[in-house]
Structure formats: C-alpha cells, structure tokens
Amino acid sequence: MKVQQFSPSVGQQEVFNLLDTLRDNWMTEGKWTARLEAMIRDRCGCSYALMVPNGTLALFAALKVLGIGPGDEVLVPDFTFFGSASAVALTGAKPVLVDVRASDFTMDPGAAERSIGPATRCIMPVHIYGQTCDMAALTKLAQGHDLLMVEDAAQGMGVTCGDRHVGTFGDIGCMSFFADKTITTGEGGVLLVNDQELAERCMYFKNQGRLERGSFVHPQMGYNFRITDMQAAIGVAQFERIDAVIARKREIVDLYREHLAAAPGIEWPADNGLGQTVPFRANILVDHAERLADFLSTKDIQARRFFYPLHRQPSLNADNAVVRETPKQSVRLFERGLSLPSSPDITTEEIRYVCSSITDFLGTAARPDRLTDRSALQCEPTPVS
Ligand SMILES: Cc1ncc(COP(=O)(O)O)c(C=O)c1O
Known part of the structure; x- marks a missing residue:
C-alpha cells in the first residue's frame, strides 16, 4: 500500500x-x-x-x-x-x-x-x-x-x-x-x-x-x-465543496488521534481556541522525527518533516535577513515535527496502516542503538547573524 x-x-x-x-x-x-x-x-x-x-x-x-x-x-x-x-x-x-x-x-x-x-x-x-x-x-x-x-x-x-x-x-x-x-x-x-x-x-x-x-x-x-x-x-x-473538504480534514486528524491514542511519546499540536482551525496537515511531534520518516518511507508511507527554520536556510544570511533574538522554538519544531499523510481522499484503512506502522516504530525507537539520528546533522547550515 x-x-x-x-x-x-x-x-x-x-x-x-x-x-x-x-x-x-x-x-x-x-x-x-x-x-x-x-x-x-x-x-x-x-x-x-x-x-x-x-x-x-x-x-x-x-x-x-x-x-x-x-x-x-x-x-x-x-x-x-x-x-x-x-x-x-x-x-x-x-x-x-x-x-x-x-x-x-x-x-x-x-x-x-x-x-x-x-x-x-x-x-x-x-x-x-x-x-x-x-x-x-x-x-x-x-x-x-x-x-x-x-x-x-x-x-x-x-x-x-x-x-x-x-x-x-x-x-x-x-x-x-x-x-x-x-x-x-x-x-x-x-x-x-x-x-x-x-x-x-x-x-x-x-x-x-x-x-x-x-x-x-x-x-x-x-x-x-x-x-x-x-x-x-x-x-x-x-x-x-469546500465545507465537505474541511470536515474531512478535521475527521482525518480525529482518526489519527483515535488510532494513535495508546502510542507512547506522541505530542499533538494544541488548538489555541482563538477561532476555527482547518488542519492543513495531520501533524505530530515525536522524538526521532527524521528516523520515523525514514522508517515510514520503507513502508511506502510519505511523511513530511516540518519547515526548516528560516534562520538556518542557506540562502538567508546577514546580507538579506536579520535575527535579533535567536529562535529556539522553530528549531524544536523542525526537530520533532512530522506531517502524516492527509489527502482528503485517504481511506480509513490507509490511516490504520500508517498508525500501526508508527506504533511499530515507537517500539523500535525504545532501542536507540539500532538507529542513527540524522536530524541534528540536517540542521547545520550557517545561521543568519
Ligand atoms: C505559509 C506559506 N506561505 C507562502 C506560501 C507560498 O504559496 P505558493 O506555493 O502558492 O507560492 C506557502 C505555500 O505552501 C505557504 O505554505
């Protein structure tokens, strides 16, 4: 699949x-x-x-x-x-x-x-x-x-x-x-x-x-x-049919939450309660996000890392950007964030498959000696100063 x-x-x-x-x-x-x-x-x-x-x-x-x-x-x-x-x-x-x-x-x-x-x-x-x-x-x-x-x-x-x-x-x-x-x-x-x-x-x-x-x-x-x-x-x-698509997007996140309720170590993004959220992606925060993405790709599941912090983008530097206070949360989000498959047409069976693969991985991740974490290496380019 x-x-x-x-x-x-x-x-x-x-x-x-x-x-x-x-x-x-x-x-x-x-x-x-x-x-x-x-x-x-x-x-x-x-x-x-x-x-x-x-x-x-x-x-x-x-x-x-x-x-x-x-x-x-x-x-x-x-x-x-x-x-x-x-x-x-x-x-x-x-x-x-x-x-x-x-x-x-x-x-x-x-x-x-x-x-x-x-x-x-x-x-x-x-x-x-x-x-x-x-x-x-x-x-x-x-x-x-x-x-x-x-x-x-x-x-x-x-x-x-x-x-x-x-x-x-x-x-x-x-x-x-x-x-x-x-x-x-x-x-x-x-x-x-x-x-x-x-x-x-x-x-x-x-x-x-x-x-x-x-x-x-x-x-x-x-x-x-x-x-x-x-x-x-x-x-x-x-x-x-925008309202149907929005309803489906919310349902997809609910399905993930339901099927991953017992999985350890998953942090769910909070709703800030300031208005109506339309989940753009089904997001989770986990340790070893890069490794989990790699693991899921071996199962033919396309997960996406979060955005790379802008202050570490190779194309942004002291000539064309400014950092007055070094951002910390954006780095943490990049390191821990993963977007799970969330096409409006994704089936419940596919969501179950993604969730059982994640649950498998979380068992493996309990043994860090078996895996190499590349996320730290991926975060190296010259920061804007
Ligand atoms: C937050 C944000 N800003 C700007 C853009 C740029 O939009 P476009 O891809 O249509 O140029 C995107 C696209 O994904 C985005 O997510």
Whole structure:
C-alpha cells in the first residue's frame, strides 16, 4: 500500500468546468475568475479579492503595493514556508526572523516586539498549518509601532480568528491555491483587500498598470500577475465543496488521534481556541522525527518533516535577513515535527496502516542503538547573524 503525503481531491465538476473554458475559447481571466473572486470575497468577508499566479507572488505583490523595499524590514516568523521570507527579500527589504510560540507554532507577539528595530515597517503574521495567529495581540503590536500588516494566510482558507476570516485583519491578506491547499487551482493565489484605493493599487500592479484590460494606455507601471480562466474554473468546482473538504480534514486528524491514542511519546499540536482551525496537515511531534520518516518511507508511507527554520536556510544570511533574538522554538519544531499523510481522499484503512506502522516504530525507537539520528546533522547550515 502506497500512502502519499497529499494529493488534491478532484472530481467530475472540475473536468466539466474546465471543458467549458475550452468550449468558450476564453482562456485568460474571464467569467470563471470573476466567479471565483466573488466566492472568495463572500467566504472571507472582504471587499476585494484579486487572483494572482501563486501565494508567493501574492505576498510579493502585497509588499510592493504597500511600498516595502530596500532599507525596510518586515517581521516574519522563523517557522514558515520559505516563500514568506523570500517574498520579502525579493523586494529588497529584509525579513526579521522572529520565533514562534511552542503552543500553536504561530508568531510570538513578545518575540516580535523585541525584534522591532528602527527600519521595521511591516509585520507578516502567518496562519501556519491552518491555525490563526493571535491577531488581537499582533494587531495591537502593529498599531502601537505604526507597522503595516501583510497576512500570510496561504494555508488559511476557512480559518477564522474570532468571527473574522484570517487574511482580512491586515492591510492586505494573501492566500495560496497550490495543489496541497484546502482548495486548489493547481498554482494560484489571491490578494484580499478591504480598502478601495489599495485594491486599485493592487489592480494596477497585477494588470500591467491599468485598471481595465482592452486598453493600450497604461497610467502606471505594473506587472502581468493574471491567472487563467482554466485555473479559476477548477477553483470554482473546488470551492463548491469546500465545507465537505474541511470536515474531512478535521475527521482525518480525529482518526489519527483515535488510532494513535495508546502510542507512547506522541505530542499533538494544541488548538489555541482563538477561532476555527482547518488542519492543513495531520501533524505530530515525536522524538526521532527524521528516523520515523525514514522508517515510514520503507513502508511506502510519505511523511513530511516540518519547515526548516528560516534562520538556518542557506540562502538567508546577514546580507538579506536579520535575527535579533535567536529562535529556539522553530528549531524544536523542525526537530520533532512530522506531517502524516492527509489527502482528503485517504481511506480509513490507509490511516490504520500508517498508525500501526508508527506504533511499530515507537517500539523500535525504545532501542536507540539500532538507529542513527540524522536530524541534528540536517540542521547545520550557517545561521543568519
Ligand atoms: C505559509 C506559506 N506561505 C507562502 C506560501 C507560498 O504559496 P505558493 O506555493 O502558492 O507560492 C506557502 C505555500 O505552501 C505557504 O505554505
């Protein structure tokens, strides 16, 4: 039995919608993109939703539209996907890498405050693994220090903080519709905005310096950050069954917890209770995570390590990033974290197989002499200083 880490759930409706775009002979942004943007606005409760090619470019666009660039700093959690920080670095600004909370893996407001310097202009909360950041604390911090806010809600579709959807707290919110997200367009992303003037600036940015297509007059400089209607047509079909997918994601985590209830040494990520969590992955924390991943791969089970701490990324260094307080929790999470297979279409039988394999390993792990731990070696590249 081969159990993949993740594969998107795609049905007949996606095929049907896609064929419609081909029959219509309209492939760039059109009626399907408008429909998807309307669905996103309704779901997230924001005034404007603008599709862009992916989540990383959404972050890049948001930062550029807000005027972030060389000489500026942006607070970014040390524990997130690389794209959160690369989007900052590619504007010429520097990500300031901030530790996360052990309890919910999100940006630690205290560490963020201590990391603010004279050039810090923006904060990027990341709703990691589908759990909201402490937006009350981070919003207060941003307001108190006059910081702009770009929310990285790449993993946050369906996630709320209180009764508000994540991605709608900051100046601009960014989401990803990459193939492993709760809903996917293959590649894709969206900018969430409430302010009309800011939304217009985003439109100029993504639409080659114009508000409307069909004109060769370009009042501003801008990029082409459009998507295709083929992607949007898939996204609409995905969106129509989003609640079923979210329910299934929660069920998968419950099934893992049930089948691993008796397994020793597993720590389950806590829900911070600040809103509705949509588990982006089925995560556990264990000793010897690397060895467990290797063991599971011998059983044809694809487990994934957690994100590599940004301050140890080989591509981030003192020239393009800042660390004012050495992050510790991000290192601990990397060393202990493992994402178990969690495709919406995973079967209960497959989950049982994964759980019995983990239980087998935990018996073996009681004898560390039999295994070599490589996780320490994997954490060596030059830290940002
Ligand atoms: C937290 C986070 N930020 C940004 C991104 C970048 O999104 P994309 O892959 O669509 O560029 C991802 C993608 O996985 C992500 O998980």
